[in-house]
Amino acid sequence: MTTQPARKNKMYTRTLTFTSVNVGTDKKGNAFANFRADTVVKSGAKAGSTISIFGQAFGRHYAAMKDAIVVGQTAKVSGYQDRRQADEANGVTALQSFVLIDLPAAKAAPIAA
Numbered sequence: 867m868t869t870q871p872a873r874k875n876k877m878y879t880r881t882l883t884f885t886s887v888n889v890g891t892d893k894k895g896n897a898f899a900n901f902r903a904d905t906v907v908k909s910g911a912k913a914g915s916t917i918s919i920f921g922q923a924f925g926r927h928y929a930a931m932k933d934a935i936v937v938g939q940t941a942k943v944s945g946y947q948d949r950r951q952a953d954e955a956n957g958v959t960a961l962q963s964f965v966l967i968d969l970p971a972a973k974a975a976p977i978a979a
Contacts, residue, residue: 875946879970880905883940885918889932896925899935921945921964931969944970 882903889899901921907913924930934941945966 875948877944877946878964879942879944880924880964881940881942882919884935885940887935887937892924897928897932898922898924899928899932901935919964919968920962922948923966927967930971931966934969935966942970944968 883906885902885904887901888900889897891897899922901923902918903921904916904918907915907917923935928935931941931943934943945964945967945968947962948965949962
């Protein structure tokens with residue numbers, strides 16, 4: 867029996883405004899979305915500035931969030947940064963993307979005493 871290795875990527879929560887979305891299916895028939903979205907940088911030298919990022923959502927994660935991944939819509943999402951290695955022999959360029967995992971759970975309201 868094999869086990870899946872633990873993910874080493876740090877999870878982030880971001881508020882994204884989707885500017886373009888392309889939906890497709892892979893060879894196995896699983897739906898996915900590639901998108902561009904604007905987000906505001908929270909820390910560092912670019913804090914407060916808006917940047918455009920590339921992202922992806924696959925399979926069951928896309929199915930759970932497909933109503934939120936719509937051009938012009940803003941959604942709070944969680945995911946991780948992923949970097950695809952370049953393979954120049956096959957025409958593959960290096961690519962950094964934000965892979966969506968889920969919509970963050972709403973925080974419970976505090977219980978009044």
